[in-house]
Amino acid sequence: MAEQKEKKEQIPRQKMPEQQPEVRKRNFLEVPLGYTPELAMKEASRCLNCKKPSCMEGCPVSIDIPAFISLIREGEFTKAVRKIWERNALPAVCGRVCPQEIQCEGNCILGKKAEPVAIGNLERFVADWERAHGKGELPPKAKATGKRVAVVGSGPSGLTVAGDLILKGHEVTIFEAFHKPGGVLVYGIPEFRLPKEIVFAEVNFLERLGVKVECNVVVGRTITVDELFGEGFDAVFIGVGAGLPKFMGIPGENLIGVYSANEYLTRSNLMKAYLFPEYDTPIARGKNVVVLGAGNVAMDAARTAMRLGADRVRIVYRRSRDEMPARAAEIHHAEEEGIEFHLLTAPTRFLGDEHGRLVGMECIRMQLGEPDESGRRRPVPIEGSKFEMDCDLAVIAVGAGANPILTRSTEGLALNKWGYIIADPETGKTTKKGVWAGGDIVTGQATVILAMGAGRKASDSIHKYLTWGW
Amino acid sequence: MFEILRREELAGGSVVLNEISAPRIARKARPGQFVILKATETGERIPLTMAETDPKRGTITIIYQVVGKSTMLFKTLQVGDRYQDVIGPLGQPTHLEKVGNVICVGGGTGVAVLHPITRALKELGNNVTAIIGARTKDLLILEDKMKAASHRLLVSTDDGSYGHHGFVTDLLKELLQKEDIQLVVAIGPVPMMKYCCQITKEYGVKTIVSLNAIMVDGTGMCGCCRVSIDGQIRFACVDGPEFDGHKVDFEELQKRLMSYRQEEQMAIEHFQRCTCSA
Numbered sequence: 001m002a003e004q005k006e007k008k009e010q011i012p013r014q015k016m017p018e019q020q021p022e023v024r025k026r027n028f029l030e031v032p033l034g035y036t037p038e039l040a041m042k043e044a045s046r047c048l049n050c051k052k053p054s055c056m057e058g059c060p061v062s063i064d065i066p067a068f069i070s071l072i073r074e075g076e077f078t079k080a081v082r083k084i085w086e087r088n089a090l091p092a093v094c095g096r097v098c099p100q101e102i103q104c105e106g107n108c109i110l111g112k113k114a115e116p117v118a119i120g121n122l123e124r125f126v127a128d129w130e131r132a133h134g135k136g137e138l139p140p141k142a143k144a145t146g147k148r149v150a151v152v153g154s155g156p157s158g159l160t161v162a163g164d165l166i167l168k169g170h171e172v173t174i175f176e177a178f179h180k181p182g183g184v185l186v187y188g189i190p191e192f193r194l195p196k197e198i199v200f201a202e203v204n205f206l207e208r209l210g211v212k213v214e215c216n217v218v219v220g221r222t223i224t225v226d227e228l229f230g231e232g233f234d235a236v237f238i239g240v241g242a243g244l245p246k247f248m249g250i251p252g253e254n255l256i257g258v259y260s261a262n263e264y265l266t267r268s269n270l271m272k273a274y275l276f277p278e279y280d281t282p283i284a285r286g287k288n289v290v291v292l293g294a295g296n297v298a299m300d301a302a303r304t305a306m307r308l309g310a311d312r313v314r315i316v317y318r319r320s321r322d323e324m325p326a327r328a329a330e331i332h333h334a335e336e337e338g339i340e341f342h343l344l345t346a347p348t349r350f351l352g353d354e355h356g357r358l359v360g361m362e363c364i365r366m367q368l369g370e371p372d373e374s375g376r377r378r379p380v381p382i383e384g385s386k387f388e389m390d391c392d393l394a395v396i397a398v399g400a401g402a403n404p405i406l407t408r409s410t411e412g413l414a415l416n417k418w419g420y421i422i423a424d425p426e427t428g429k430t431t432k433k434g435v436w437a438g439g440d441i442v443t444g445q446a447t448v449i450l451a452m453g454a455g456r457k458a459s460d461s462i463h464k465y466l467t468w469g470w
Numbered sequence: 471m472f473e474i475l476r477r478e479e480l481a482g483g484s485v486v487l488n489e490i491s492a493p494r495i496a497r498k499a500r501p502g503q504f505v506i507l508k509a510t511e512t513g514e515r516i517p518l519t520m521a522e523t524d525p526k527r528g529t530i531t532i533i534y535q536v537v538g539k540s541t542m543l544f545k546t547l548q549v550g551d552r553y554q555d556v557i558g559p560l561g562q563p564t565h566l567e568k569v570g571n572v573i574c575v576g577g578g579t580g581v582a583v584l585h586p587i588t589r590a591l592k593e594l595g596n597n598v599t600a601i602i603g604a605r606t607k608d609l610l611i612l613e614d615k616m617k618a619a620s621h622r623l624l625v626s627t628d629d630g631s632y633g634h635h636g637f638v639t640d641l642l643k644e645l646l647q648k649e650d651i652q653l654v655v656a657i658g659p660v661p662m663m664k665y666c667c668q669i670t671k672e673y674g675v676k677t678i679v680s681l682n683a684i685m686v687d688g689t690g691m692c693g694c695c696r697v698s699i700d701g702q703i704r705f706a707c708v709d710g711p712e713f714d715g716h717k718v719d720f721e722e723l724q725k726r727l728m729s730y731r732q733e734e735q736m737a738i739e740h741f742q743r744c745t746c747s748a
Contacts, residue, residue, distance in 0.1 A: 215555070223498070256725065259690060267686060271514070276733065280539060280540055282733035356722065356728075
């Protein structure tokens, strides 16, 4: 065993080929290009196939990671993707957007001495391979139960619930408020990080399994949760996400050129404003852009602005580099593309011209004080340090809240003080009979995989309910 | 779904009426609410307040002025054609109650939005005066319907070709001077709503306006349609579209409506090039 471990460590982690920064910063094509089968098999050969795989403990949906990696090493790509499907219906998505460094790969034994196995890259590889070469076989479905489930929202949690329950023999209808399914995978995450064709292929896979998808239905307006029961649904899962933009409450926020990240990214991603005028929705193409916040959404907005032709893009963040919430890989990609980071800096007001258009931003320098309730050191303004920076576009990416459209129109659904739905963390059960919830509308803005994990728990609980009762 | 069952051109073709099949929306919609429409795969999401709904037929009616690329595209749709997407009903319904004497003021296609509200206010037992206006007689819409929906109808045209020579605001001011009015509802172009509010504020009469801010999703998700109401940010799509007119920052709204003026021009040129070469 010791000998085997030594040998495995000699093969370095196989890098995934990428578009060069100078090229990719001006196009919307995906940045990492994917493994070749040879690279994938070589990377798979690094796995120690541990008896007690700690990588699995780090996976919110408990994929049998060593098993699928072994199948890749043997060149059994179809079998490998089927192994992942047992626990995760969206591997092409998760392989791209999961924070593997703090989950599976963060737990990999190899990572202690050298670099961990590139589990995310391998997951992505087999999912892409199946989409390109697979025969479109479908997993077997259980006998029809005659029970009907309504899934509200078609983001990561909703798609997971739909995929699980259709396989267990229930009828599933997804209701989506937008005109296209996919939720945040479509309106939020940019094409260069997650090509929309992949999301639509995943949704199409569910449709082939028998899931019905109804777009343009705003539950809470077009139809209420109670009316869904009236239409004959036996259970309702709510996975509507965190669809409420946060603004900063500083003067000048309504100037033309100040966007919420939700608006900026929805215009570009869902409405394809980056293809204007071939697509009709416009978007401001700033030359001198600031993005406020330093999470993954901020990185997406900054990199989008660069691709829309900016000369300069600055991330402005009130804490320091150590506190930036974005994944290291996203920060690295942004830096490679020439995004500047202005840390320990907070905006105090936006400055406009006589037409109400943004021309600059007044900021103040910050220093770190005592830790706050989040455990991070609280940023404190340095007196007398105000200064101005020019900008013609500002994107506010400081988080999102709970959208009240559904929750306010639904009786008997208990909410916490921020307006998120209270749901049992183990089952996803809400305080309303027959109603489950999961994802960002329960936890607040989090990750795709955590939403999928919540969807998995909820679908297990819904299945139990439909089989044995509440 | 979303098939056009009836289509009429009004005001010499500069305004178009579509009655659209949308049973779910028709069942739920109430006066003052809006829908978002997208004609094609590459289209833009356009918010329009409903002029009429018929739950039995399962239809909604929209009346729009042809002003930009998207409405030019809408105008090409004929009976039997379909909108790719219609989403709604969105926004808060008009708060309707019996208050006494009410004036409903409408300008341009705002009259279409005003019509169901006027009718509902009359049905609730209010004494309703309607004032509608347009640049010129040919552009005036829904005169007969507004007459039927109110107790008294006054008309103005900017050029004097029909009714009062001047603006709807002249007629509003005259009535406020002479009569005891409890509520004004003003729906139309931003300058019209703004001047109506200036006048009613002088007389201390509560005034409701409907704001046509630029939107994307229409469900409070993006914040594009934010307006300042009494100095606070509100979203026209979920908190509105109707607000207390005396609290609205019309100047800001007018500026924000110009956000994409250049792009709108580009889009029109692109559209005309495409349709000419086709």
